[in-house]
Amino acid sequence: MAQQPTRNLEHEHQPVRIRERIQAGDGGHLGDAMLGAIDGAITSFAVVAGAVGGGFGSLVIVILGFASLLADGFSMAVSNYLGTKSDAESADRAHREERRHIEEIPQGQREELRQIFADKGFSGETLECMVDAIAGDPDLWAKTVVQEELGLHPGANASPLHAGGATFLAFLIAGLIPLLPFVVPMLSPQVAFGISIGATSIAFLAIGMIKGRVLEQPMLRSGLETLLIGGGAAALAYGVGALLRAWIGAGLA
Known part of the structure; x- marks a missing residue:
């Protein structure tokens, strides 16, 4: 029985599958959909429960429920869209700033890169080889510094529109x-x-x-x-x- 998970794990770590996962970025918007579904069900059910507790009839409950469902779902989707868009813009802005720093003060940026990998435990010739390799590509150099220092990911595949759409759709389905x-x-x-x-x-x-x-x-x-x-x-x-x-x-x- 233990052989099947092992075979699946080996399959997922074939070169082609590894490349597919890396190119796919975060693997889709399952997290956005899950968040939307949970919030949609909670919000809609709370409105229903409050209306029933208040003694309202079915017509009023339906009107309140659907109005809340659409308004709250749209609000949450827009918030997720703007948040994802803001993260992407911040990452790209930081990347451009690092590229400018590399052009203006390359030695200082090179030392910054060296200390980043020294903190990870690299030293000596290995450290210098890594710094030389990354510093040979200014775009990779800037991207590495932004990721390691700020935790941002320039050029990420996340689509703000898809993130907001996944949230809204899941919110509506669960909220119904x-x-x-x-x-x-x-x-x-x-x-x-x-x-x-x-x-x-x-x-x-x-x-x-x-x-x-x-x-x-x-x-x-x-x-x-x-x-x-x-x-x-x-x-x-x-x-x-x-x-x-x-x-x-x-x-x-």
Whole structure:
């Protein structure tokens, strides 16, 4: 049984596969989608729970839910788009600045490069060979300094538009789950809420388990953690809605 994982690992470390992973950059936007799905389910379920706790009917719940779903999803997608775009612009700006420094003060930049690799444990002839090799390519030289000093990655493959799109799509799909039972005309708000709780709990558990699988963490623990976070947010929203309903109702009585 242990041979199959070993064969898979060997396959993933063939030269062609290694090159494909490097050229793919971060491997896509799974992280953006996961974040969007979790936030979408939590946000939508909290709105539903708060509205039910406040005693609103299905029509109001659907209106509030869909308005919140689209507005919050768009806001989160735009924030992710701008954040990804800002990171890319910062990396490229830092890269240009380092290129200018290399042209103006090459010896100082060369010493900077030397100290970067000396801090990693290289010394003597090996260190000097590495510095010579990298300093022979000004573009690589600047990119190396930016990555090592600032943790930025000039020329990264991350697309701000794709990052925002993945977040928005996942937000909408997961956020629809708590709302769909209230669209069914023959269901009372209470029955629809019960179905919504069950469906959303399964969604929370599934999203968390997928996240655990991707991060190579215990899947069940990750699923339960996501379920508890989402359930806690919904319980808080329901309690606030019920409290406000009782308080305002008492004041109007």
